Amino acid sequence: MTNPTSNAVTQAATADHSQLYPSPYKEFWQAFSRNKGAVAGLAFMCLIVFCALFAPWVAPHNPSEQYRDFLLTPPVWLEGGTWQFILGTDELGRDLLSRLIQGARLSLLIGLSSVVMSLIPGILLGLFAGFFPRLLGPSIMRLMDVMLALPSLLLAVAIVAILGPGLINTVIAIAVVSLPSYVRLTRAAVMGELNRDYVTAARLAGASLPRLMFVTVLPNCMAPLIVQATLSFSSAILDAAALGFLGLGVQPPTPEWGTMLASARDYIERAWWVVSLPGLTILLSVLAINLMGDGLRDALDPKLKNAA
Amino acid sequence: MSLLQINNLNVRFGDANAVPVVDGLDLSVDAGEILAIVGESGSGKSVTMMALMGLIDAPGRITADSLTFDGIDMLKLSGRQRRKVVGKDIAMVFQDPMTALNPSYTVGYQIEEVLRQHLGLKGKAARQRALELLKKVEIPAAESRLDAYPHQLSGGMSQRVAIAMAIAGEPKLLIADEPTTALDVTIQAQIMELLVNLQKERNMALILITHDLAVVAETARRVCVMYAGQAVEVGQVPELFDIPAHPYSEALLAAIPEHSIGAERLATLPGIVPGRYDRPQGCLLSPRCPYVRDNCRAQRPALDPQAHSLVRCFYPLNQEVA
Amino acid sequence: MLSFIARRLGLLIPTFFGITLLTFALIRLIPGDPVEVMMGERRVDPEMHAQAMERLGLNKPLPAQYMDYIGKLAQGDLGESLRSRESVWKEFTTLFPATLELAFCALIFAGVFGLLAGVIAALKRGSLFDHGVMGVSLAGYSMPIFWWGLILIMFSSVSMGWTPVSGRIDPLYDVEPVTGFMLIDTLLVGDEGSFKDAFMHLILPTIVLGTIPLAVIARMTRSSMLEVLREDYIRTARAKGLSPARVVFVHGLRNALIPVLTVFGLQVGTLLAGAVLTETIFSWPGIGKWLIEAIGARDYPVVQNGILLIACLVILVNFVVDILYGLANPRIRHQR
Numbered sequence: 013m014t015n016p017t018s019n020a021v022t023q024a025a026t027a028d029h030s031q032l033y034p035s036p037y038k039e040f041w042q043a044f045s046r047n048k049g050a051v052a053g054l055a056f057m058c059l060i061v062f063c064a065l066f067a068p069w070v071a072p073h074n075p076s077e078q079y080r081d082f083l084l085t086p087p088v089w090l091e092g093g094t095w096q097f098i099l100g101t102d103e104l105g106r107d108l109l110s111r112l113i114q115g116a117r118l119s120l121l122i123g124l125s126s127v128v129m130s131l132i133p134g135i136l137l138g139l140f141a142g143f144f145p146r147l148l149g150p151s152i153m154r155l156m157d158v159m160l161a162l163p164s165l166l167l168a169v170a171i172v173a174i175l176g177p178g179l180i181n182t183v184i185a186i187a188v189v190s191l192p193s194y195v196r197l198t199r200a201a202v203m204g205e206l207n208r209d210y211v212t213a214a215r216l217a218g219a220s221l222p223r224l225m226f227v228t229v230l231p232n233c234m235a236p237l238i239v240q241a242t243l244s245f246s247s248a249i250l251d252a253a254a255l256g257f258l259g260l261g262v263q264p265p266t267p268e269w270g271t272m273l274a275s276a277r278d279y280i281e282r283a284w285w286v287v288s289l290p291g292l293t294i295l296l297s298v299l300a301i302n303l304m305g306d307g308l309r310d311a312l313d314p315k316l317k318n319a320a
Numbered sequence: 321m322s323l324l325q326i327n328n329l330n331v332r333f334g335d336a337n338a339v340p341v342v343d344g345l346d347l348s349v350d351a352g353e354i355l356a357i358v359g360e361s362g363s364g365k366s367v368t369m370m371a372l373m374g375l376i377d378a379p380g381r382i383t384a385d386s387l388t389f390d391g392i393d394m395l396k397l398s399g400r401q402r403r404k405v406v407g408k409d410i411a412m413v414f415q416d417p418m419t420a421l422n423p424s425y426t427v428g429y430q431i432e433e434v435l436r437q438h439l440g441l442k443g444k445a446a447r448q449r450a451l452e453l454l455k456k457v458e459i460p461a462a463e464s465r466l467d468a469y470p471h472q473l474s475g476g477m478s479q480r481v482a483i484a485m486a487i488a489g490e491p492k493l494l495i496a497d498e499p500t501t502a503l504d505v506t507i508q509a510q511i512m513e514l515l516v517n518l519q520k521e522r523n524m525a526l527i528l529i530t531h532d533l534a535v536v537a538e539t540a541r542r543v544c545v546m547y548a549g550q551a552v553e554v555g556q557v558p559e560l561f562d563i564p565a566h567p568y569s570e571a572l573l574a575a576i577p578e579h580s581i582g583a584e585r586l587a588t589l590p591g592i593v594p595g596r597y598d599r600p601q602g603c604l605l606s607p608r609c610p611y612v613r614d615n616c617r618a619q620r621p622a623l624d625p626q627a628h629s630l631v632r633c634f635y636p637l638n639q640e641v642a
Numbered sequence: 643m644l645s646f647i648a649r650r651l652g653l654l655i656p657t658f659f660g661i662t663l664l665t666f667a668l669i670r671l672i673p674g675d676p677v678e679v680m681m682g683e684r685r686v687d688p689e690m691h692a693q694a695m696e697r698l699g700l701n702k703p704l705p706a707q708y709m710d711y712i713g714k715l716a717q718g719d720l721g722e723s724l725r726s727r728e729s730v731w732k733e734f735t736t737l738f739p740a741t742l743e744l745a746f747c748a749l750i751f752a753g754v755f756g757l758l759a760g761v762i763a764a765l766k767r768g769s770l771f772d773h774g775v776m777g778v779s780l781a782g783y784s785m786p787i788f789w790w791g792l793i794l795i796m797f798s799s800v801s802m803g804w805t806p807v808s809g810r811i812d813p814l815y816d817v818e819p820v821t822g823f824m825l826i827d828t829l830l831v832g833d834e835g836s837f838k839d840a841f842m843h844l845i846l847p848t849i850v851l852g853t854i855p856l857a858v859i860a861r862m863t864r865s866s867m868l869e870v871l872r873e874d875y876i877r878t879a880r881a882k883g884l885s886p887a888r889v890v891f892v893h894g895l896r897n898a899l900i901p902v903l904t905v906f907g908l909q910v911g912t913l914l915a916g917a918v919l920t921e922t923i924f925s926w927p928g929i930g931k932w933l934i935e936a937i938g939a940r941d942y943p944v945v946q947n948g949i950l951l952i953a954c955l956v957i958l959v960n961f962v963v964d965i966l967y968g969l970a971n972p973r974i975r976h977q978r
Contacts (some may be wrong), residue, residue: 049780158660161953161960163915166933170949173937174671250786254919257788258934273789280792281800288796291789298784306780375880399886407883414881419874424896424972434882469972485882 043311050307053300060297064116071110072098075267079105084283100285102276108286111267112293118268119297122183123248127241129187131194135237138198139225142206153199156192164189168251172260182261186251190244197240201233235312242308246301253294269294323493323525324349324372327385331364331371331549334379339599341367343549346623351492352523354516356540356557358530358572362593364549365529369495373412374402390492408438408489413515415498417478421470427454427481428466434488453484457514476507480514487518493525494518501531508532512539533576537561545569548593548604555629563638565631567609603633611635650964657957665950666711669942670704720951721943723936730947734929739822740810741928744920745913747848752855753906760863760902761895767868775860782857787916791850791923798846808925811840851920855909862905866898873897900971907963911956 045051063070073079079101086093087100087108099109137156141149159167171185205211206229214228255261256270264271269290276286324347331342342364349355357365371382372394387394390409394402414420422430431450435441441449447466454462457480470478479499486494496515500508516539519526528540536543536557543560545553545568553566564570573579574587591608600606602617609616616634623632627639677694695701699710714721720730763775799807810824811817815836817827825844828837870876871894879893918930925931929948936944 154656154660157657158664161657161661161957162664162949163911163952163956165915165918166949166952169918169934169937170668170945173945174668246784250784253786254788257786257919258922260934260937270786270788273786273792277792280796284796287789287792291786291793294786294789295781295784298786299781302780302784373881375877403883403885405883407881412881414874414878416874420878422875422879422893422897424900424970433884437882437884471972482878485878489883 040311044307047307047310049303050310053303053307056296056300057304060116060300061120063113064120067113067117071107071113072096073107073110075110075114076106076265079107081105084279084286086283087285090285099289100283102272102286103279103283106267108289111272112269112290114267115269115272115290115293116297118179118262118266119249119252119294122179122186122252122262123245126183126186126190126248126252127245129183130190130244131237131241134191134194135198135230137191138195139202139230141195141199142202142229143221143225145203149199152195156195159188159192164247165251165254168255169258169260172255177255177260177263179262179266182252182255185255186248189251190248193240193244194237197236198233201236202229205229205232238312239305239309242301242305246298246305249294249301250298322348323351323353323390325386325388326368326372327387329368329371329382329384329387331367331376332381334381336381341549342371345546345549345551347544347551347554349493349525349527351525352519353542354519354526354528354540356528356530356536356543357546358533358536358543359546360531360572360593362548363546365546366497367549368546369412369497369527369529373406373410373495374399404438407434409491410493410495411486411489411491412495412497413479413482413486413499416502417475417482418470418502420482421478423470426467426469427473431481431485431488434485438489449488450484453488454481456487456518457481457484459484475503476511479503479507479511483511483514483518487522487524490522491524493527495527495529497529498531499528500535508535533561533573545572548599550604550632551623551630552605552632553629554623559628563628565626565629565636565638566633567611567637568605570637571610611637646968647965650961650968654957654961658954661950661953661957662712662715663708665946665953666708668949669946670700670707672942715950720947723944724941725936725939725944730944733932733944734948734951736822737927737929737932739819740824740926741914741917741921741930743823743825744844744847744851744926744928745910745917747844748852748913748916749855749906749909751848751852752859752909756856756859757863757902759860761867761890761898763860763864764867764871764898765890772864775864779857779860782853783861785853785857787850787853788919788923790853791846791920794846794850795923804842805846806839806843808923810843810926811836812843815839847920847924847926850923851913851916854912854916855906858905858909858912859902862902863898866901867894870894870898896970900967903963903967903970907960907967910959910963914952914956 079097082094082097082101083105084103085097085101085105088095088098090100093100097107097109099107099112101107102111137152141152143149162170168182168185168189171188172181175181175184211224211228214224219228252261252268253270253273256268256272257274259274262268262271264275272290273287276283276290279286326345326347329342329345329347330340332338332340345364345368347355347368357368359365367376370376371380372387372389374394374397376382382395384395389405392405394405397405421427428447428450431453432441432446435446435449439449451462451466454465459465459477459480465473465477465481470481473481483499494515499515500511503511512535515526515528518524528536530536540557542554542556544551545560545566547568553560553564553569555565560569561573564573568589571587571589575589577586579587589608594600594604594607600617602615602619603609603612603621606612606616613635619634621632621634623630625631626636677691677698677700692701699707702710718731720734722729723733726733759775759779763772766772795807798805806812811828815828815833817824817831817836817840820827820830824840825837828840871890876889876893879889884893914930917928918934920926921928921930922934929952933945933948933952935941936948
């Protein structure tokens, strides 16, 4: 009764019916896997996640070890490259591949923690804004409007300008920046659901406000939020790299992808690989996540197909 | 010679093996005549008319032995030549007036567009004519409506505008595709009356596509009953209503609520129109037909002349009442 | 229409005050002693410290400080840069044309090619071109533009020598800033060489800054166009016997443009954020680079009011887009 698809129906379904109607997860996977780009994105992300999780074992070298005899060694397929450094080395003789793998850890960490840090307060604020449309709602929304008036990267830059550069401040800045979209999305979804009959039914049955908010309404607002979380994960990676590039994010010598690019700028004429490879990694990861996001949107929420 | 002559029209979506949406349809309309086409949703009524207007896009494919309008072979026309006929000599009014008008342009603009395209009227002359047309379709305060946007009009008003747009080119044939289905019941009669009056006054042919058999009984002289892309019975109005020869026509008439007065339940025809996967081998109605016999399931009947009408059935009903 | 504008204008006021609160809080949220942070040294002489607090107005209670801040803003006093001692407003107005010129070119670039690609992709749905546009735009949408800039410099400037690496114009040319827009100023001078040089300097930054808006506009135009082409009124227009071009462009595009216009407006914000990165890569002397340098130098008055100015700019642009949206969409205009 808390959900429009009532449990009673599912339980009453016989074995025959369960074959006719695939389980929600199977149905989701069927819809998702129809989108080839999404599957490719998922595969690439699995690779990145694997590298990040097992970085110390996957990486051939210690990412901060400086091989003084191998400064700016080109990748293996170029003249002068060696198998010792598959993707070459940077200006201090550090192995590029190992640094990129270590960087995947950081980027995923920043992405994940900033998504969590903005998703939870965003959902809470959105729920409150939706459930209290008289006073609290508009004031929350005005606040979000103010935050939206600043382009996200600029707001992040402003926040880092106050807090100072660094890993944790980067996460905070990105979390704050992506807050408004969660609030708006949650509120819009809540407002849509509140008019549905099942909410009225739950109300009449005497459900308490917290129960109404978190058990009755919230689960039915999750589809767009999951999609948004995926998309803001990718923009978190982009913004973190941008902050790193501007010298406002994670500080060197930590191998963050954007920071690596910033220090590689001076070698643009001599060693294209130190410039190209970190950026390519960023592009591919963000692309993979966005492809997954598109697939998720198509699979979870057909209504959103033409949005974005 | 009839104004519109359709012989063996087929419309398929997909390759030549795809199940036809319109299946060997023969139809003729005389100048100044009202022909009603009835049948349930998905029976191919609208698609037939879209094919005539050249509005079927790939992957849709049209084939016909002949598709002649006013002596012109519509199938042989180039796109440019067809657009000289469509919108001028053949015009169409659609089902949902609220979405059929472009929300970004004023009513006047959308009517004047037809006048400019087909009659070469411009500027003041076009506006004057548009105003006359709005008055013709009995829109109150017509002057002020010229500059109104579609969202400012009610459904009935929008349908009047759509009719004004359709008759702007002085068509010889007007096709009204369920013109009243999307409207309030009170407005429906007014719109029908308007259409019939315009038809009489201009002596244009009117093809009326509808579910509403009561409307057919009042307005049309001839009816074509369609089922699953085929014409199953074509006949004159009072006869077809009084003594339907095809089991499907009979079922349609029995489904009118008034005919079930006194009965416990409304009469219905069980089952649904066959889709692309469950198309029967024999008569298309055979799975639903109460009078079905063995050869109905094996062979398809042709549309043959019977006592009162053309009927596509091996065992037509009511033949003895001559 | 006027009441429509007035209503939208009314909505701006609380947003504006919200932003002043934000920039006001900005300087007060800096951890540590603000004077020490700004002067960049510890143990400031107590007397000087008090003077600095006085000068910055930091010794009063917070509400009074805020009122002071608003009062100064109302008089057009945005403070002065700690580095150059120039007024923030003056620095902003000198540098802003450079950013505007770049942003304008990027928007034109993105708008023209994005609309074109989106419309053609929608009309040839499922074709190779369509798939190509969708693929490229997804990549563009995911592009780290600071890297994209470096790659373009590496290819076009370093390897090929087609375009200059950085700046707005070769220092060889001495162009007097009349309008502040290099393309116009060089034309005013009447020297073809300098105009060409300014133009060459613009190419790469325009592409870099325009990439994300281009991708977004192309995607949006395509999906919006596809949606509109399925509408009943398109069938009506075809049934009127109108030419395909008229059906697509007069009846289709006009309606498809409405959501694209909104996206276009939202892109202005993205563009200003992108300008920060683009200007840093290309050493483009605009407000983005100015702001980043001010942050690096802890020039807080510039940071504070530079952000305020940019935010106001974004609000203003969104307001204009709103109005245009109303003009394009009669349904919105008549809403009460």
